[in-house]
Amino acid sequence: MKSDELVLALFPYVDQFLSCLRTLKDRGYSIARVFSPVRLPEMQDIVTPKPSVTRAFTLLGGIIGGTGLVGLACYAHLRFKLIVWGKPILPWIPWVVVAFEGTILFASLFAFVSWVFKSGLPQPGTDAGYETAFSGSKFGILVSVASDRTAEVERLLKEEGAEEVRIGAA
Amino acid sequence: MPEIEPDLDVKFEDVDRQVLGTLWRPSLVFWFVAFLLFLGFSYGLAAWGYLVATGMGSTGLRPPGVMWGIFLGNFVFWIGLAHSGTLISAILYLFRARFRTSINRSAEAMTMICIMMAASYPLIHLGRSWIFYWLFPYPDQRQIWPDFISPLMFDFLAVSTYFTVSLIFWYTGLVPDLAIIRDRTVGLGRRIYGYFALGWTGSASQWHHYATSYLLIAGLATALVISVHTVVSWDFALPIQPGWHSTIFPPYFVAGAIHSGLAMVLTLLVPMRRIFGIQNIITNRTLELIAETTLLTGGILGYSYVIEHFMAWYSANVFEHQTFVFRATGYYAWIFWLVVFCAIICPLFFFFRGIRTSPIWLFVISILINIGMWWERFVIVIQSLAQNYLPYQWGFYWPNWVELAWTLATFCFLLLAFMLFAKFLPSVPIAEVKKEAGMPMHKGGLYREE
Numbered sequence: 001m002k003s004d005e006l007v008l009a010l011f012p013y014v015d016q017f018l019s020c021l022r023t024l025k026d027r028g029y030s031i032a033r034v035f036s037p038v039r040l041p042e043m044q045d046i047v048t049p050k051p052s053v054t055r056a057f058t059l060l061g062g063i064i065g066g067t068g069l070v071g072l073a074c075y076a077h078l079r080f081k082l083i084v085w086g087k088p089i090l091p092w093i094p095w096v097v098v099a100f101e102g103t104i105l106f107a108s109l110f111a112f113v114s115w116v117f118k119s120g121l122p123q124p125g126t127d128a129g130y131e132t133a134f135s136g137s138k139f140g141i142l143v144s145v146a147s148d149r150t151a152e153v154e155r156l157l158k159e160e161g162a163e164e165v166r167i168g169a170a
Numbered sequence: 171m172p173e174i175e176p177d178l179d180v181k182f183e184d185v186d187r188q189v190l191g192t193l194w195r196p197s198l199v200f201w202f203v204a205f206l207l208f209l210g211f212s213y214g215l216a217a218w219g220y221l222v223a224t225g226m227g228s229t230g231l232r233p234p235g236v237m238w239g240i241f242l243g244n245f246v247f248w249i250g251l252a253h254s255g256t257l258i259s260a261i262l263y264l265f266r267a268r269f270r271t272s273i274n275r276s277a278e279a280m281t282m283i284c285i286m287m288a289a290s291y292p293l294i295h296l297g298r299s300w301i302f303y304w305l306f307p308y309p310d311q312r313q314i315w316p317d318f319i320s321p322l323m324f325d326f327l328a329v330s331t332y333f334t335v336s337l338i339f340w341y342t343g344l345v346p347d348l349a350i351i352r353d354r355t356v357g358l359g360r361r362i363y364g365y366f367a368l369g370w371t372g373s374a375s376q377w378h379h380y381a382t383s384y385l386l387i388a389g390l391a392t393a394l395v396i397s398v399h400t401v402v403s404w405d406f407a408l409p410i411q412p413g414w415h416s417t418i419f420p421p422y423f424v425a426g427a428i429h430s431g432l433a434m435v436l437t438l439l440v441p442m443r444r445i446f447g448i449q450n451i452i453t454n455r456t457l458e459l460i461a462e463t464t465l466l467t468g469g470i471l472g473y474s475y476v477i478e479h480f481m482a483w484y485s486a487n488v489f490e491h492q493t494f495v496f497r498a499t500g501y502y503a504w505i506f507w508l509v510v511f512c513a514i515i516c517p518l519f520f521f522f523r524g525i526r527t528s529p530i531w532l533f534v535i536s537i538l539i540n541i542g543m544w545w546e547r548f549v550i551v552i553q554s555l556a557q558n559y560l561p562y563q564w565g566f567y568w569p570n571w572v573e574l575a576w577t578l579a580t581f582c583f584l585l586l587a588f589m590l591f592a593k594f595l596p597s598v599p600i601a602e603v604k605k606e607a608g609m610p611m612h613k614g615g616l617y618r619e620e
Contacts, residue, residue, distance in 0.1 A: 013612035034374040037350075038605040039381050047374040052382035058390075069327075076307055076315035084317065094319040100397060101327040104390050108335045111390070112342060115383035116368065119376040123369030130371045132353035135346075137183045137610065161612060 005150050006032060007143045008129045009162035014040065016161030017139035021046050023160060024143060029153065033129055035140035057114035058107050065106020066099045073098050179450040182607045189598045190354060192446040196593050207586035214579020217572045218294065226297050228572050235565025236555045240573050241295045242405075243547035246423070247430065248288035248580065249329070249402050250543065253395055254431025255281025256336060259343070260391035269459045271606045272452045275347075275599045276442065276592070277435050278340040283587045284434075285333045287580040292325060294576065321405045328401040335394055339387050342380070345370050346601040399427045406550065412493040413554030416481070422474040429467035429513065430543035432460050436536035438588055440529045442597065451598055454527050461517075461526035464539070468517035475514065489559060501566065502553040505545050512542025 011017035018040070024031055025046055034047050077089050116122065129142035141162075145153045154165045180188060221228050231239050255277040262270035293299040305326045307316050316323050348367035352360055370376060403423035406414040436457065443452040482494035497506050516538045520526040525535070557564050569577070591597065 012610060014609040016612050035372050036374070036377065037372055038601050038609075039377045043374050044378050044381070048378040052379045054379050054383045055386065058383070058386045072307055073318035076318060079309075080313065080315040082315075082317055084319065087319065091319050094324075097324050097397075097401060098318055098327060100393075101331045104394050104397075105331040105334060108338050108387050108390050111383040111386045112338045115342070115379040118379040119370075119373075121368040121370065121376070126369055127371045127373055130373075134372055135350045135353045136186055137604075 003147050004030075004144050005147045005168060006129060007145055007150055007153050007157065008131075008166045009141045009143070009157040009160075010131065010133060010164040011139040011141070011161055012137070012163050013161060014139060017141070018042050018046070020157060020160035020162070021141060023156070024141065027156075030144040031141060032144040033127055033140075033142040035127075035130065035134035035142075037135055037137060037139070052115075052118070054111055054114040054118060058111040061110025062103045062107035064110075066103035068106070069102030070095055070099045179453060180603070180607050182604055182610050185451075185600055185604045185607055186350060186354070188448060188451065189596050189600050189603070190351065192448065192597060193351070193593065193595075200589065200593065204586055204589055207582040207589070210582030211579045211586060214576045214582070217575030217579070221294065221572050222299065228570075230568055230570040230573060232565060232567070234563050235558070236552055236567035238295075238551050238555060239567055240548065240552070240569045240577060241291045243544075243551040244577055244580065245288050245291035245295075246402060246547045246551070247544050248284045248291070249399060250423075250427030250430045250547075251434045252281045252284035252288060252332070252336070252431065253399060253424070253427035254435050255279070255284075256332075256339070256391050256395040257428055257431065258435065259339060260388040260395065263385075263388045264392060267459075268606055269456045271602045272456055272598055273435065273439060273460075274602075275340075275343065275595075276439060276588075276597050277431075278336065278343070279591045279595075279597070280431075280434060280438060280584075280588060281336050282333065282340060283584050283591075285329065285336060287583060289329055289333070290576070290580065292322075321401075321408055324401045325405060328398045332394055332398045335387070335391050339384075339391055342384055342387060343599055343602075344595065345380075346372060347596045347599060350600050351596065396424055399423045406554075411554060411558070412487075412489040413497070413550070416478065418474060418477055418481070422471070422478075425467050425470035425474065426513075426543065426546065429464060429471050429517075430540060432464045432467065433536040433539035433543065436460055436464075436532050437540060440533040440536070442592055444529070446592070446597070448598060451603060454529070457529065457532055458523075458526050461520045461532055461535075464517050464536075465520045468514055468539075472514040475510070493554060493557065496557050497549065497553055500553070500557065502549065502556065505553070506549050509542045509546045509549055512538045513546055514542075516542070 009020070011020065017036075021031070021034065021043065031047065034043060036043055073095055074090060081089055083089070120127075129140070131138070131140060134140050141157070143153055143157075150167050154167065157165050229239060229241075231237055255274075258270050258277040259274040259281075263274070293302050296302060304310075305316055305323070307318075309315075316326075345367060348363050349370040349372065352364040352367045355363060400420040400423065403419040407416060407419040409415065439452055440457065443449050479494050479498070482490040485491075497503070516535050519531070519535060525531040552567050556567065
């Protein structure tokens with residue numbers, strides 16, 4: 001049985017990096033991880049085409065926050081019936097403010113927590129194959145490949161513009 | 171046609187070096203100035219301690235007339251300053267205004283500092299500020315719950331939500347930059363920055379979730395930035411007080427808040443970019459665009475002043491009419507005309523390109539706008555109360571040393587905290603600036619616009 005090997009390629013140019021990413025995807029190679037110092041929508045289109053699940057979590061947070069805070073207001077007003085200027089015990093119109101603030105607060109908290117956890121953070125170290133150059137000016141692709149095909153992948157990566165290719169990067 | 175300067179004039183590979191170069195080794199002058207500011211802040215803390223020990227009678231407030239003094243005027247002022255950060259970060263992000271890229275981090279930091287300072291004022295004004303936690307809705311042994319229809323409760327919810335969301339937004343934007351610093355430091359610095367970088371590596375998966383959440387939080391913060399000062403304006407618009415009870419207050423407050431906030435951004439950025447030598451990142455063009463936005467907000471504010479006076483006359487309400495005549499001709503009239511000059515007339519000089527592209531003029535006019543906007547809150551809060559319905563309530567208020575000491579302290583804290591921020595955290599969002607600086611291309615043509 002052939003074991004899998006990790007091959008890391010460093011790219012200085014974004015167009016070559018994206019082109020290589022497309023080629024690898026088209027040819028069915030297993031892309032273990034992709035690194036970029038900046039956010040690239042094209043990279044996301046290729047590697048993570050599905051919308052992020054953080055959207056759903058944010059919506060959920062908004063619903064919980066809005067209804068939760070109004071629920072708390074209802075409980076508080078029913079528990080302690082303070083009649084102000086003859087207004088009703090449960091004054092729904094001013095509570096639009098309460099609902100709004102609760103919605104925004106919890107939606108934001110859920111949006112933050114969801115992106116952190118869905119990104120695999122916080123983590124004590126860094127991801128396998130990570131190089132400090134990836135937070136600088138280099139782009140990286142980590143390919144998982146059967147050990148007998150590493151030479152083929154190395155050649156492909158170099159043809160696509162990688163300035164450096166490392167085998168066994170993990 | 172005059173040539174338009176670019177928003178950025180820096181190469182992709184130089185961004186790290188230049189921005190990180192602003193962080194290391196604070197000079198002796200830096201620590202000396204920081205110490206002076208700390209002394210100013212400590213003086214204010216001592217004054218607050220004196221106020222706690224002696225009670226609210228040690229302020230310039232005197233019943234039955236003006237019972238809302240500069241503590242609440244300052245609250246509105248600081249909340250207003252806080253608006254520009256979210257405006258620049260969130261609203262301009264949604265509008266894809268690229269000039270925001272180089273300044274959003276500083277503006278966000280300013281926002282957070284300003285919210286902290288703003289929150290201190292209602293706490294002091296409560297009188298017994300050490301039991302502020304009674305505002306929290308929780309079942310204690312007294313079985314008394316806060317009233318959820320009180321503007322004080324609205325304020326509490328709005329300000330705490332605004333601070334939390336601003337903090338989340340600021341920190342989310344900071345994470346990739348903290349990873350950059352982590353990778354370029356050693357020892358304790360690496361551990362501290364690494365801890366807050368959460369293990370960020372810039373993988374495709376991380377960028378994917380990050381970008382979606384950042385956009386969503388920007389959208390949420392946009393709604394919030396409009397709402398916060400609207401809620402603050404209701405503190406005034408809900409009572410049937412002449413000079414306050416007006417439906418124009420929410421948009422008027424929001425415009426004024428953004429106006430003062432943009433001016434404060436100019437006040438802080440003009441010297442900062444010179445000290446750090448980052449004029450090629452925060453360019454004259456960026457400052458010019460802020461000045462142009464100030465023209466817009468100043469126009470809205472001037473229009474609001476005119477409408478306020480017009481409605482006081484047109485409504486035929488004798489109390490409203492009297493309040494606004496008093497505003498323009500009474501014993502606080504000099505303050506009103508100072509506000510008109512500083513906040514409305516001075517920004518009009520930005521119509522001249524030579525002035526709005528000159529950092530010195532921008533700095534001078536931004537300070538004048540801030541002076542005007544501080545006094546504007548004095549006019550709204552204090553002048554409106556100085557001549558109320560009943561003559562027995564009429565009075566003259568002037569802040570005493572306790573109130574002025576804490577006011578000074580909050581300005582010192584703003585400058586101190588901003589200096590520390592600019593020295594220990596990247597004041598320019600590195601990852602975002604890199605993206606705008608132009609990607610390194612071999613042939614080009616692949617990168618698409620978002």
